[in-house]
Amino acid sequence: KNIKKYFPIKGGILRKTVGYVKAVDDVSLNVLRGETLGVVGESGSGKSTLGRVLLRLLAPTEGEILFENQDISTLGNRQLRPIRRDMQIVFQDPYASLNSKMSVQELIEEPLVVQTKLSRAERRDKAIDLLEKVGLRPDDRLKYPHEFSGGQRQRISIARALSLNPKFVICDEPVSALDVSIQAQVLNLMADLQDEFNLTYLFIAHDLSVVKHISDRVAVMYLGRIAEIAPKKSIYEKPLHPYTQALLSSVPSTDVRHKRQKIILKGDLPSPSNPPSGCSFRTRCPKAHERCELVRPELTEVGNGHYVACHLYE
Ligand code: SF4
Numbered sequence: 001k002n003i004k005k006y007f008p009i010k011g012g013i014l015r016k017t018v019g020y021v022k023a024v025d026d027v028s029l030n031v032l033r034g035e036t037l038g039v040v041g042e043s044g045s046g047k048s049t050l051g052r053v054l055l056r057l058l059a060p061t062e063g064e065i066l067f068e069n070q071d072i073s074t075l076g077n078r079q080l081r082p083i084r085r086d087m088q089i090v091f092q093d094p095y096a097s098l099n100s101k102m103s104v105q106e107l108i109e110e111p112l113v114v115q116t117k118l119s120r121a122e123r124r125d126k127a128i129d130l131l132e133k134v135g136l137r138p139d140d141r142l143k144y145p146h147e148f149s150g151g152q153r154q155r156i157s158i159a160r161a162l163s164l165n166p167k168f169v170i171c172d173e174p175v176s177a178l179d180v181s182i183q184a185q186v187l188n189l190m191a192d193l194q195d196e197f198n199l200t201y202l203f204i205a206h207d208l209s210v211v212k213h214i215s216d217r218v219a220v221m222y223l224g225r226i227a228e229i230a231p232k233k234s235i236y237e238k239p240l241h242p243y244t245q246a247l248l249s250s251v252p253s254t255d256v257r258h259k260r261q262k263i264i265l266k267g268d269l270p271s272p273s274n275p276p277s278g279c280s281f282r283t284r285c286p287k288a289h290e291r292c293e294l295v296r297p298e299l300t301e302v303g304n305g306h307y308v309a310c311h312l313y314e
């Protein structure tokens, strides 16, 4: 609820705070048990920061984070520890996120050592079971990350994230670093695991095509704010926000009924330390008008769980 995450910018010889990067600027959303909420935006839109704040890997500057009705936004590390079991993250880069000096067995069992009292044999059995569930072989646990391909490493990251039977998993661009040919395999695996483990996903991606199949709802972020959030069908068939329309126009469609003219956005993403007044998208919006410069549009429901922040729909 109303999450903000501002990073101070230091300047001058005194290293005083001269401004803030408003990475997340007043975001409210809910994630329903068992669903996948896709979160899409360009780099710099604040989507990864939002994910880290929701898991309390970063403290919010403002706002409340309710996990199963418990406010976790101000808890200290000690109080967060039992809750961390239930919330995990799979990072974008399986090369950077796995410690290369640890064997696969050690990587998968590390959370179990920290958080459970399982015996060595129980941890080994658990690792074998998880490796099979992610499509690797039991013997793979004796190997090291560099012995695997990118896709296999991401399978190891997923096994590690699932070792504590979490309820909520944030997937931060888990397939972006992988070859296109294996992206679908990993996405399908994640969808299967979601059913098997009753997982709830917040699935971060930088374009709408990646989250199309896995999401139940999709949120589109721009400069730290939500531009539009809606059930999947509405976002892909009836996008309302001019930014969503532009993003979608670059997704190749096989369906002739949904062929769209490609919309090219002018200019670059403005700096999140100095966002435009009014609607932050106005400098690139093909439909910007006078009001857009003066008044910031609020996220408003236009029907059936479809919310949009744009003056065209008020
Ligand atoms: Fe474009 Fe104005 Fe809507 Fe912003 S509020 S998306 S500038 S039309």
Ligand code: MG
Pocket (backbone or CB within 6 Å): 047, 048, 172, 173
């Ligand atoms: Mg990111």
